[in-house]
């Protein structure tokens with residue numbers, strides 16, 4: 440991803456893609472003082488753009504730093520990047536971090552806060568799983584307690600166990616992994632929230648120790664519009680056996696049907712297909 444033509448917005452201006460570099464003593468690189476967003480632009484419009492920019496500010500606040508650009512400035516910068524690269528349909532990645540500067544220990548209050556925004560063309564996150572249902576592994580890593588880490592920030596540090604889980608899953612031929620939380624309840628996938636269907640009703644984990652995704656909230660709204668009952672609650676591992684359908688939600692994942700989690704199988708049923716197709720229409724509307 441580093442050596443190519445294109446433009447990246449960095450600290451207020453567009454730079455050449457291949458020159459968008461940071462110093463090796465960047466605090467964020469050593470201590471994970473970094474937060475980011477993943478967004479999708481459809482036909483020239485970023486879906487829920489403002490919510491993503493607001494979440495970026497919120498995440499930075501959770502990590503004790505302030506982004507030196509307002510939400511409005513971030514909104515304008517995202518459009519500038521898309522225009523500069525000629526993208527109408529693209530994934531947008533904003534990232535903010537503590538840079539290199541006065542401090543090279545754990546503390547970093549005197550180091551500058553940096554912001555960069557890149558965009559690239561990124562198709563279906565799970566490839567053809569979109570049609571036939573993704574196969575998920577069950578991760579050995581547990582989502583940590585909100586008393587252990589700022590669980591609701593979209594912060595780089597939270598992704599260490601996600602990368603480990605996803606590598607283990609891919610080594611077993613799976614597209615992703617489902618993670619339990621520190622109490623043993625079903626939590627989410629490594630970069631997407633999870634939903635289950637049983638007897639025409641929907642069950643999804645209460646996001647009390649992980650990201651309450653923007654896609655998740657959109658899909659819950661779509662289900663409520665259809666008068667489908669949605670239970671946001673703690674889900675026990677034993678319950679997986681009784682669920683009939685399952686899907687993942689996320690900006691990159693969009694709505695992806697799940698066919699298998701470990702030894703449990705799910706059908707790509709009518710409600711899953713309806714929600715996946717309606718989400719596609721909504722984001723392009």
Ligand code: PMP
Pocket residue numbers: 477593627628629630631632649650651652653654655688689690691
């Ligand atoms: N959980 C994790 C760990 C994620 O990385 C993402 C993707 N941002 C989500 C959930 C879904 O969030 P959203 O729908 O806001 O993209």
